[in-house]
Amino acid sequence: MSEFHPLKVVQLDRLTPNSVAITFEVPDQLKPVFEFKAGQYITIRHYFDGKEVRRAYSISSAPGHDRFTIGVKKVPSGLFSVYANTEIKVGDIMDVMPPEGRFVYDPGSNANHIIAYAAGSGITPIMSILQTALESQPESTVVLLYGNQNKEETMFYKDIEELSKLYTDRFFVQWVFSRSREEDALFGRIEASTVNFINRNKFKERVFDAHYICGPESMIKTVNTCLVEKDIKADRIFTELFTSSETAAVPLPTEDGSTEISVTLDDEEFTFRMKKGQLLLDAVLDQDIDAPYSCQGGVCSTCIAKVTEGQVTMEQNQILTDGEVEDGLILTCQAHPTTDVLKIDYDDV
Numbered sequence: 001m002s003e004f005h006p007l008k009v010v011q012l013d014r015l016t017p018n019s020v021a022i023t024f025e026v027p028d029q030l031k032p033v034f035e036f037k038a039g040q041y042i043t044i045r046h047y048f049d050g051k052e053v054r055r056a057y058s059i060s061s062a063p064g065h066d067r068f069t070i071g072v073k074k075v076p077s078g079l080f081s082v083y084a085n086t087e088i089k090v091g092d093i094m095d096v097m098p099p100e101g102r103f104v105y106d107p108g109s110n111a112n113h114i115i116a117y118a119a120g121s122g123i124t125p126i127m128s129i130l131q132t133a134l135e136s137q138p139e140s141t142v143v144l145l146y147g148n149q150n151k152e153e154t155m156f157y158k159d160i161e162e163l164s165k166l167y168t169d170r171f172f173v174q175w176v177f178s179r180s181r182e183e184d185a186l187f188g189r190i191e192a193s194t195v196n197f198i199n200r201n202k203f204k205e206r207v208f209d210a211h212y213i214c215g216p217e218s219m220i221k222t223v224n225t226c227l228v229e230k231d232i233k234a235d236r237i238f239t240e241l242f243t244s245s246e247t248a249a250v251p252l253p254t255e256d257g258s259t260e261i262s263v264t265l266d267d268e269e270f271t272f273r274m275k276k277g278q279l280l281l282d283a284v285l286d287q288d289i290d291a292p293y294s295c296q297g298g299v300c301s302t303c304i305a306k307v308t309e310g311q312v313t314m315e316q317n318q319i320l321t322d323g324e325v326e327d328g329l330i331l332t333c334q335a336h337p338t339t340d341v342l343k344i345d346y347d348d349v
């Protein structure tokens with residue numbers, strides 16, 4: 001189920017001193033597998049000293065081409081992001097899992113007027129969404145509120161400027177810089193005043209059909225709160241968390257004892273015992289079951305399974321809706337069993 005495919009790096013573009021755009025070529029036989037919707041992400045697998053590392057990166061290019069691009073920002077202590085920014089070369093072959101994710105824009109929807117709020121590397125899925133909307137829907141308008149420290153640290157700055165020139169009457173960008181004062185930018189961070197300025201002042205006549213928010217948790221909460229106060233319906237707000245919670249997940253008090261667990265994956269059933277204090281995904285991987293996962297931090301949605309018998313608790317969940325949780329969906333990387341018997345199914349999600 002964790003299906004990785006070898007893809008060749010065909011282009012590298014330095015976006016900022018600390019970030020790089022990596023373009024992969026998709027060979028003909030893999031085109032159906034690597035079809036994606038604007039806003040989705042891929043997972044890359046790499047080995048450092050024999051230890052497997054997986055990282056999820058959003059696709060920044062628009063769908064429908066025989067190549068796609070991701071943007072990788074260097075995280076000072078990040079193993080893969082440092083490697084990607086300093087070692088990867090054109091011609092390298094990387095193991096890549098097909099695109100997935102629920103933060104998507106559908107050009108067939110009636111979302112003609114879009115507003116996107118992005119901070120830092122949260123721009124990557126938004127780049128794909130805004131290009132897709134502008135290219136595929138001639139009637140569409142897109143407003144982007146994009147926060148960074150300064151111009152130099154702004155990923156895709158040039159591409160965004162070019163898009164504003166190409167779509168002068170349909171694409172509007174509001175830069176927000178926290179460490180440099182620029183004539184055409186707001187100073188500070190994306191906060192309630194910035195969001196209200198855009199929605200209630202600069203674009204007060206416009207009704208947006210969809211609001212896309214991507215960045216750190218605090219920024220997502222701020223924007224979301226402003227939109228809810230403005231009576232924007234929840235089904236018009238789409239969020240993607242781009243860094244794990246600033247406050248690390250607080251492990252729940254773990255129960256003593258063990259659970260008999262059955263796991264269905266690719267029509268096969270595996271049964272074993274695990275400690276209730278252990279995370280489900282860890283226990284499954286310990287059994288050498290090839291379950292899907294990527295971030296292991298409750299941020300992506302790769303590890304979703306369905307509970308068909310028994311119960312779990314999750315340390316954190318930024319992804320599943322209340323309805324999905326009621327239907328039994330869980331993030332296995334965040335879930336502990338709380339019953340003596342538990343059955344989960346990766347195929348039925």
Ligand code: FES
Nearest residue numbers: 294296298303333
């Ligand atoms: S592996 Fe990303 S949410 Fe579980």
